[in-house]
Amino acid sequence: MHLVRVKICGVTTPAEARFAADCGADALGLNFYPKSSRFITSDQATRIVRELPPFTAAVGVFVEADDIDVVATAARFGLRGVQTYTADPPRTDFHPAAHIPAFRVNDASSLATIRDFVAATLSAGRPPAAVLVDSFVAGEIGGTGHVAPWELLAGFDPGVPLILAGGLTPENVGDAIRAVRPWGVDVASGVEASPGRKDRGKVRAFVQAVRAAAAELAAENRVSG
Numbered sequence: 001m002h003l004v005r006v007k008i009c010g011v012t013t014p015a016e017a018r019f020a021a022d023c024g025a026d027a028l029g030l031n032f033y034p035k036s037s038r039f040i041t042s043d044q045a046t047r048i049v050r051e052l053p054p055f056t057a058a059v060g061v062f063v064e065a066d067d068i069d070v071v072a073t074a075a076r077f078g079l080r081g082v083q084t085y086t087a088d089p090p091r092t093d094f095h096p097a098a099h100i101p102a103f104r105v106n107d108a109s110s111l112a113t114i115r116d117f118v119a120a121t122l123s124a125g126r127p128p129a130a131v132l133v134d135s136f137v138a139g140e141i142g143g144t145g146h147v148a149p150w151e152l153l154a155g156f157d158p159g160v161p162l163i164l165a166g167g168l169t170p171e172n173v174g175d176a177i178r179a180v181r182p183w184g185v186d187v188a189s190g191v192e193a194s195p196g197r198k199d200r201g202k203v204r205a206f207v208q209a210v211r212a213a214a215a216e217l218a219a220e221n222r223v224s225g
């Protein structure tokens with residue numbers, strides 16, 4: 001069975017979260033970056049987390065956040081994972097939350113940075129749970145809607161699960177999965193009606209497109225295996 005996990009990032013209301021979970025999303029992203037159009041307050045996070053079904057994970061998104069604040073936020077909202085954006089490779093492992101450091105990729109040296117980071121954390125005995133690979137857009141951090149360089153990422157094995165992000169949509173996510181073969185995919189703007197507001201049709205179509213591509217890969221594996 002070829003599984004591709006789905007995270008719908010930047011939900012801002014309990015209804016959006018519930019809908020995405022009911023569509024089959026494995027994880028929902030709660031954005032704690034104040035400059036994001038998807039930023040949510042603690043009150044909003046509390047109400048969203050309360051609405052989640054028991055098997056749906058909440059993942060926090062943090063940009064250059066203080067490690068102590070990340071740990072405290074993860075504990076407060078029961079975050080299963082923390083997705084961090086930092087200028088320098090992060091030093092903390094954030095246990096018991098699964099750490100998902102995000103890397104913005106534009107060329108082969110970006111891949112070397114990820115490999116070096118994973119190798120260093122593996123030898124220190126605290127590897128990340130996964131790495132998230134996003135597109136590089138000068139002057140922006142994430143949630144840009146720009147597609148990551150799939151051709152560069154094809155065959156790239158960072159040594160831990162790879163989550164593909166950046167400009168994914170219901171229309172292109174199948175091609176992205178076939179090209180990159182990621183462990184999981186993550187989308188924010190590609191399933192929105194407007195910044196910070198999810199579009200139900202797009203959320204449903206995105207999860208369905210991921211499941212269809214994964215089933216196709218599983219069938220291919222059965223034939224070739």
Ligand SMILES: O=C(O)c1ccccc1N[C@@H]1O[C@H](COP(=O)(O)O)[C@@H](O)[C@H]1O
Pocket residue numbers: 009010029031033036037038061063083085134141142143144145146165166167168186187188189190
């Ligand atoms: O969504 C945001 O506003 C955001 C801000 C700062 C860092 C990360 C952010 N979101 C993450 O960015 C990726 C890619 O987004 P998109 O699909 O290209 O819009 C997404 O996976 C979010 O986790």
